[in-house]
Amino acid sequence: MTVHHHNKDLLEKLQKQFGKDIDAEILEDVSRHMKECPDCKIYVDSVQQTVKIYRVTETEKLVPEDVSERLFKTLKLHRNPS
Protein backbone atom coordinates (compact mmCIF):
# COMPACT_ATOMS: atom_id res chain seq x y z
CA MET A 1 0.00 0.00 0.00
CA THR A 2 1.42 3.37 -0.92
CA VAL A 3 1.23 6.46 1.21
CA HIS A 4 -1.25 8.12 -1.10
CA HIS A 5 -3.79 5.43 -0.35
CA HIS A 6 -4.04 6.79 3.17
CA ASN A 7 -6.85 9.21 3.66
CA LYS A 8 -6.41 12.79 2.59
CA ASP A 9 -7.48 14.08 5.98
CA LEU A 10 -4.33 12.62 7.46
CA LEU A 11 -2.17 14.17 4.75
CA GLU A 12 -3.73 17.55 5.40
CA LYS A 13 -3.10 17.10 9.11
CA LEU A 14 0.51 16.21 8.44
CA GLN A 15 0.77 19.21 6.19
CA LYS A 16 -0.42 21.39 9.04
CA GLN A 17 2.03 19.69 11.34
CA PHE A 18 4.93 20.36 8.99
CA GLY A 19 3.77 23.95 8.73
CA LYS A 20 4.45 24.11 12.47
CA ASP A 21 0.95 25.38 13.22
CA ILE A 22 0.39 22.39 15.43
CA ASP A 23 -3.04 21.96 16.92
CA ALA A 24 -2.90 19.68 19.98
CA GLU A 25 -5.89 17.63 18.89
CA ILE A 26 -4.52 17.12 15.39
CA LEU A 27 -1.14 16.19 16.78
CA GLU A 28 -2.76 13.62 19.05
CA ASP A 29 -4.68 12.13 16.12
CA VAL A 30 -1.55 11.96 14.03
CA SER A 31 0.57 10.52 16.84
CA ARG A 32 -2.03 7.85 17.54
CA HIS A 33 -2.21 6.90 13.87
CA MET A 34 1.56 6.86 13.51
CA LYS A 35 1.92 4.34 16.32
CA GLU A 36 -0.41 2.01 14.46
CA CYS A 37 0.84 2.61 10.95
CA PRO A 38 4.47 1.85 10.04
CA ASP A 39 3.98 3.23 6.52
CA CYS A 40 3.04 6.63 7.88
CA LYS A 41 5.88 6.56 10.39
CA ILE A 42 8.41 5.94 7.60
CA TYR A 43 6.67 8.61 5.55
CA VAL A 44 7.00 11.26 8.25
CA ASP A 45 10.48 10.19 9.39
CA SER A 46 11.85 10.16 5.86
CA VAL A 47 10.47 13.59 5.00
CA GLN A 48 11.74 15.08 8.25
CA GLN A 49 15.14 13.52 7.74
CA THR A 50 15.35 14.81 4.17
CA VAL A 51 14.75 18.36 5.40
CA LYS A 52 17.35 17.89 8.14
CA ILE A 53 19.92 16.61 5.63
CA TYR A 54 19.39 19.64 3.40
CA ARG A 55 19.75 21.97 6.37
CA VAL A 56 23.04 20.36 7.33
CA THR A 57 24.53 20.14 3.84
CA GLU A 58 23.40 23.51 2.46
CA THR A 59 26.08 25.41 4.32
CA GLU A 60 26.93 29.01 3.52
CA LYS A 61 29.65 29.55 0.95
CA LEU A 62 32.07 32.42 0.74
CA VAL A 63 31.59 34.78 -2.19
CA PRO A 64 34.25 33.85 -4.76
CA GLU A 65 36.92 36.53 -5.10
CA ASP A 66 36.16 37.23 -8.77
CA VAL A 67 32.45 37.66 -7.95
CA SER A 68 33.36 40.12 -5.18
CA GLU A 69 35.67 42.04 -7.49
CA ARG A 70 32.94 42.38 -10.13
CA LEU A 71 30.42 43.41 -7.46
CA PHE A 72 32.59 46.28 -6.22
CA LYS A 73 33.38 47.30 -9.80
CA THR A 74 29.66 47.37 -10.68
CA LEU A 75 28.94 49.44 -7.57
CA LYS A 76 31.86 51.75 -8.37
CA LEU A 77 33.25 51.21 -4.88
CA HIS A 78 36.74 50.59 -3.60
CA ARG A 79 37.17 47.69 -1.20
CA ASN A 80 38.21 48.71 2.29
CA PRO A 81 41.57 47.37 3.42
CA SER A 82 40.96 44.38 5.72
Place this chain on the structure above:
Amino acid sequence: MKTPEYDETHLVEKAKAGDEWAIASIVEQQSHHIYNLALRLMQNQEDAEDVLQETFLIFIDKIQTFKGASSIGTWLYRIGTNVALGKLRAKDYIDRDISIHDPGFESLKGYEIRNWPDHPENELDPESFHSCLKKALKELSEDYRIVFVLRDLEGVSTNKTAEILNISVSNVKVRLMRARLFLRDQLAKKLKCVEKN
Protein backbone atom coordinates in the same frame (compact mmCIF):
# COMPACT_ATOMS: atom_id res chain seq x y z
CA MET B 1 32.69 46.51 23.21
CA LYS B 2 32.08 47.58 19.61
CA THR B 3 34.04 50.48 18.24
CA PRO B 4 31.80 53.22 16.80
CA GLU B 5 33.07 52.44 13.28
CA TYR B 6 31.66 48.91 13.41
CA ASP B 7 28.36 49.66 15.13
CA GLU B 8 25.58 48.97 12.62
CA THR B 9 23.55 52.08 13.41
CA HIS B 10 26.61 54.25 13.03
CA LEU B 11 27.61 52.52 9.77
CA VAL B 12 24.11 52.94 8.35
CA GLU B 13 23.98 56.62 9.28
CA LYS B 14 27.33 57.17 7.59
CA ALA B 15 26.18 55.18 4.53
CA LYS B 16 23.00 57.27 4.33
CA ALA B 17 25.17 60.38 4.34
CA GLY B 18 27.01 58.96 1.33
CA ASP B 19 30.17 57.76 3.09
CA GLU B 20 31.79 55.33 0.66
CA TRP B 21 33.80 53.56 3.36
CA ALA B 22 30.59 52.79 5.27
CA ILE B 23 28.77 51.63 2.13
CA ALA B 24 31.70 49.40 1.17
CA SER B 25 31.78 47.99 4.72
CA ILE B 26 28.09 47.04 4.57
CA VAL B 27 28.55 45.46 1.14
CA GLU B 28 31.56 43.50 2.42
CA GLN B 29 29.72 42.33 5.56
CA GLN B 30 26.41 41.40 3.94
CA SER B 31 27.31 40.15 0.47
CA HIS B 32 27.82 36.51 1.43
CA HIS B 33 24.30 36.28 2.93
CA ILE B 34 22.74 37.64 -0.25
CA TYR B 35 24.97 35.53 -2.48
CA ASN B 36 24.01 32.33 -0.66
CA LEU B 37 20.31 33.21 -0.73
CA ALA B 38 20.59 33.94 -4.46
CA LEU B 39 22.47 30.70 -5.17
CA ARG B 40 19.80 28.68 -3.39
CA LEU B 41 16.97 30.44 -5.17
CA MET B 42 18.42 30.69 -8.65
CA GLN B 43 20.44 27.42 -8.64
CA ASN B 44 23.09 28.79 -10.92
CA GLN B 45 26.08 30.99 -10.29
CA GLU B 46 25.50 33.44 -13.12
CA ASP B 47 21.95 34.33 -12.07
CA ALA B 48 23.04 34.44 -8.43
CA GLU B 49 25.72 36.99 -9.30
CA ASP B 50 23.13 39.10 -11.16
CA VAL B 51 20.87 39.02 -8.08
CA LEU B 52 23.81 39.99 -5.87
CA GLN B 53 24.73 42.98 -8.02
CA GLU B 54 21.14 44.19 -8.47
CA THR B 55 20.46 43.89 -4.75
CA PHE B 56 23.38 46.14 -3.82
CA LEU B 57 22.65 48.60 -6.64
CA ILE B 58 19.16 48.99 -5.12
CA PHE B 59 20.72 49.22 -1.66
CA ILE B 60 22.91 52.14 -2.73
CA ASP B 61 20.02 53.79 -4.55
CA LYS B 62 17.55 53.41 -1.66
CA ILE B 63 19.72 53.57 1.46
CA GLN B 64 18.39 57.04 2.27
CA THR B 65 14.87 55.60 2.57
CA PHE B 66 15.97 52.95 5.11
CA LYS B 67 14.08 53.72 8.33
CA GLY B 68 15.84 51.24 10.59
CA ALA B 69 12.68 49.34 11.52
CA SER B 70 14.61 46.11 10.87
CA SER B 71 18.32 45.35 10.71
CA ILE B 72 20.16 46.30 7.54
CA GLY B 73 20.66 42.55 6.93
CA THR B 74 16.91 41.89 7.01
CA TRP B 75 16.27 44.84 4.71
CA LEU B 76 18.88 43.60 2.22
CA TYR B 77 17.52 40.06 2.50
CA ARG B 78 14.10 41.30 1.50
CA ILE B 79 15.52 43.26 -1.44
CA GLY B 80 17.51 40.20 -2.54
CA THR B 81 14.45 37.94 -2.32
CA ASN B 82 12.41 40.39 -4.38
CA VAL B 83 15.12 40.70 -7.02
CA ALA B 84 15.35 36.91 -7.30
CA LEU B 85 11.56 36.65 -7.40
CA GLY B 86 11.42 39.19 -10.20
CA LYS B 87 13.81 37.08 -12.24
CA LEU B 88 11.91 33.87 -11.53
CA ARG B 89 8.59 35.57 -12.27
CA ALA B 90 9.97 36.77 -15.59
CA LYS B 91 10.22 33.07 -16.41
CA ASP B 92 6.57 32.71 -15.37
CA TYR B 93 7.28 30.14 -12.69
CA ILE B 94 5.95 31.59 -9.48
CA ASP B 95 2.40 32.83 -9.50
CA ARG B 96 0.38 29.70 -10.16
CA ASP B 97 -2.23 28.96 -7.55
CA ILE B 98 -1.82 25.39 -6.32
CA SER B 99 -4.29 23.22 -4.44
CA ILE B 100 -3.59 20.06 -2.50
CA HIS B 101 -6.35 18.52 -4.63
CA ASP B 102 -4.41 19.35 -7.78
CA PRO B 103 -3.94 16.08 -9.72
CA GLY B 104 -0.21 16.71 -9.99
CA PHE B 105 0.11 16.28 -6.23
CA GLU B 106 -0.59 12.56 -6.49
CA SER B 107 2.40 11.96 -8.73
CA LEU B 108 4.71 13.41 -6.09
CA LYS B 109 3.85 10.88 -3.42
CA GLY B 110 3.58 7.72 -5.44
CA TYR B 111 6.56 6.04 -3.91
CA GLU B 112 6.45 3.65 -1.06
CA ILE B 113 9.60 3.97 0.97
CA ARG B 114 10.93 0.79 2.51
CA ASN B 115 14.01 0.36 4.67
CA TRP B 116 14.65 4.06 5.02
CA PRO B 117 18.13 4.10 6.58
CA ASP B 118 18.83 5.68 9.96
CA HIS B 119 21.66 7.67 8.41
CA PRO B 120 21.04 8.15 4.67
CA GLU B 121 24.18 10.26 4.41
CA ASN B 122 26.27 7.13 5.15
CA GLU B 123 24.69 5.09 2.36
CA LEU B 124 26.63 6.76 -0.45
CA ASP B 125 30.06 8.24 -0.80
CA PRO B 126 29.99 11.91 0.24
CA GLU B 127 30.49 13.22 -3.29
CA SER B 128 27.62 11.16 -4.77
CA PHE B 129 25.38 12.03 -1.85
CA HIS B 130 26.03 15.76 -2.18
CA SER B 131 25.61 15.63 -5.94
CA CYS B 132 22.27 13.81 -5.53
CA LEU B 133 20.99 16.50 -3.14
CA LYS B 134 22.07 19.32 -5.48
CA LYS B 135 20.54 17.62 -8.51
CA ALA B 136 17.21 17.08 -6.75
CA LEU B 137 17.04 20.71 -5.59
CA LYS B 138 17.85 21.91 -9.08
CA GLU B 139 15.18 19.66 -10.60
CA LEU B 140 12.54 20.92 -8.20
CA SER B 141 10.46 23.47 -10.07
CA GLU B 142 10.96 27.09 -9.04
CA ASP B 143 7.56 27.68 -7.45
CA TYR B 144 8.25 24.84 -5.01
CA ARG B 145 11.96 25.49 -4.60
CA ILE B 146 11.51 29.09 -3.54
CA VAL B 147 9.17 28.03 -0.73
CA PHE B 148 11.51 25.23 0.39
CA VAL B 149 14.50 27.60 0.39
CA LEU B 150 12.71 30.35 2.29
CA ARG B 151 10.98 28.08 4.82
CA ASP B 152 13.39 25.22 5.40
CA LEU B 153 16.80 26.60 4.54
CA GLU B 154 16.44 30.27 5.39
CA GLY B 155 14.03 29.78 8.31
CA VAL B 156 11.47 32.36 7.14
CA SER B 157 8.06 31.89 8.83
CA THR B 158 5.06 30.57 6.92
CA ASN B 159 3.25 33.91 7.19
CA LYS B 160 6.27 35.91 6.08
CA THR B 161 6.87 33.54 3.15
CA ALA B 162 3.24 34.00 2.08
CA GLU B 163 3.66 37.76 2.32
CA ILE B 164 6.92 37.80 0.34
CA LEU B 165 5.53 35.58 -2.41
CA ASN B 166 2.09 37.18 -2.34
CA ILE B 167 0.34 33.82 -2.05
CA SER B 168 -1.93 32.40 0.67
CA VAL B 169 -0.59 30.70 3.80
CA SER B 170 -2.26 27.44 2.75
CA ASN B 171 -0.49 27.63 -0.61
CA VAL B 172 2.83 28.04 1.16
CA LYS B 173 2.07 24.87 3.10
CA VAL B 174 1.00 22.92 0.02
CA ARG B 175 4.09 23.96 -1.89
CA LEU B 176 6.35 23.18 1.04
CA MET B 177 4.89 19.70 1.45
CA ARG B 178 5.23 18.99 -2.27
CA ALA B 179 8.78 20.24 -2.30
CA ARG B 180 9.74 18.08 0.68
CA LEU B 181 8.09 15.01 -0.83
CA PHE B 182 9.79 15.54 -4.17
CA LEU B 183 13.21 15.87 -2.53
CA ARG B 184 12.56 12.89 -0.27
CA ASP B 185 11.51 10.76 -3.27
CA GLN B 186 14.59 11.75 -5.28
CA LEU B 187 16.82 10.84 -2.37
CA ALA B 188 14.95 7.57 -1.79
CA LYS B 189 15.37 6.58 -5.43
CA LYS B 190 19.08 7.22 -5.20
CA LEU B 191 19.29 5.22 -1.99
CA LYS B 192 17.30 2.43 -3.65
CA CYS B 193 14.73 2.30 -0.87
CA VAL B 194 11.80 2.83 -3.20
CA GLU B 195 9.45 -0.04 -3.82
CA LYS B 196 7.44 1.13 -6.78
CA ASN B 197 6.23 4.11 -8.71
